[in-house]
Amino acid sequence: MKPCNTLYPLYILLIVLLFTNCASRKGALYFENVQTSEYNGNLQNLEPVIQNNDLLSIVISSSNPAASEYFNTFNISDTRSITATNSITQAVGYLVDQEGNVQLPFLGKLKASGLTKKALNDKIRDELINRKLLIEPVVDIRFLNYKVSVLGEVAHPSVLTVPNEKITLLEALGLAGDLTIYANRDNVLLIREEEGKKKLIRINLTTDELFTSPYYNLKSNDIIYVEPNKAKVQSSGNAKLWLPVVFSGLSVVVIALDRLTN
Template sequence: MKIAFPPLCYIIALCTVMFTSCIDTSKATYFNNISNTEFPSEDLQLLEPVIQENDLLSISVNSLNPEASVIFNMPNVSATETSTVSGNTAQASGYLVDQDGFIQFPFLGNIKAAGLTKKALKENITRELERRKLLIEPIINIRYLNYKVSVLGEVARPSVFTIPNEKITLLEALGLAGDLTIYANRDNVLLIREEDGTKKLTRINLTTDELFTSPYYYLKSNDIIYVEANKSKISSTGTARQWLPVVFSALSLTVIVIDLLTR
C-alpha cells in the first residue's frame, strides 16, 4: 500500500509559517494605537542650548559705521570640517571655545562663552563694545557652526549630521539617517546627552506616544542616538538561525527519500 505524502513545497511552506507566525508586527511600527490627540509644544526658548567647550561659533558684527565694523568680522583662524545633512563635507571657520570656556575676540580679548546661551553672549559682547566706545549700537549675530547630532546603529545611513537651523527633533534625525531598519528595536532607543560635564543616558519607546511629551523630543547639539538591533536580527546571526538551512536541507532530503520508497 502506497502512503500519500503532501508535496515538498507544502511542507517547506508550513515550516516557514511556523517559524514566522510568532512575529509581533506592533514592534516594527511607530506609535501604535494612537488616536487623534494634541500635545502642547515646549517653550522653544527653554530649548536654547548652552555654549560648551569646543563649540565653534560664527559671530558677525554690524553697526551704523560699516567701516568700523570690518575689523570685528575678519576671518577667524579656527577651522574645522563638518558633515552637512546632505552628506557633503564643508569647511567652517569661526570662534572656537577653548578648554577654559573662552573665545578670543578682536579688541575685547578673552570673553567667557561656555555656560552662556547665544543671547547672553551677544548681550555681553554688545555691552563691552559700547562701554569701550568701539562701536555705536552694534548688532551682533551668533550661530553655531558645529551644531550636530549623531545617529548610529540599526538605521539606513548612520552618520553625524550638522544642523544649520540649530533645531531638530528625534524623528527628524532618524529621517536624516534614512529611518530605522526592519531589524531596529523601536521600544528601546538610546539617547546619550552631555550636560554640565555629565553624560546622561535615556531610553525612549517609539512604539508609544511618550516621545511627544518627553523633554528629549527636541535634540540638543552633540546628542547621540543609538538604535539597537531587535531579537530577530540578533538571532539571525546566532546558532539557531545558522542551523536553519541545515534543518531545511535535511527535511527536504527526508521527504525525497520517503517519496522514493513509497513509489
C-alpha cells in the same frame, strides 16, 4: 496504503519552522495604535548653552560699516565636519577654548562657556558700548558645530549638521534615512552630555509618549543609537546559516518515508 503516522510530527515541525521564520509586524511600526490626539508643546527652554570647544559665528555690525569691519576678522579654525550628503565642510569662526573664552578683536578674551547666545550677545554689545568702540552695535551669534549623531539600525548612519539649531528626534531619524526593518523601535538610546555628565535615556517609538517627552527635541552633540531587534541578532547567528540545510534534510526524510509506506 496511507502514509505512516510517523510522518505527522515531521509535517508539524516543518510548519512550525516556516512560521517562526516569518517576520512579525508587531514592533515594526511607529506609534502603534495611536489615535487622533493633540499634545501640548514642550515648554522646556531649548536655547543651547555655549560649551568649551564650541565653534561660534560672531558677526558685529553698526551704523558705521567701516568701523564694524575690524571686528569681523574671524579666527579660521581647521575644524571640519561631514554632512548627511558625505560632503566635507570647513568651519570658520571663533573657537571657545578649554578655559571657556573666545578671543575677539579689540575686546580680547571674553568668557563664553556657560552662557546662552543671548547672554553672550548682550555681553559683547555692552563691552562695545562701554568702551565706546561702536555706536548702536548689532551682534549676531550662531553655532557652527551644532550637530547630532545617528548610529545603529538606520539606513544612513551619519553626523548631521543642524544650521537652524533646532531638530527633533524624528527629524534626525528621517535625515538618517529612517529606521531599518531590523531596528528595535521600543528601546532607542539617546546619549546626552549635560554639565559634564553623560545621561543615557531609553525612548519607545511605538507609543505616543515621545510627544510629551523632554527628549523629543534634541540638543547639540546628542547621540542616537538604534539597536538591532531579535530578528537581526538571530539572523547574524549560525541558526540562519543552518536553516536551509535543516529544511533540505527534513524534505528528503519526508519523501523517503512517504515512499517506504506506499
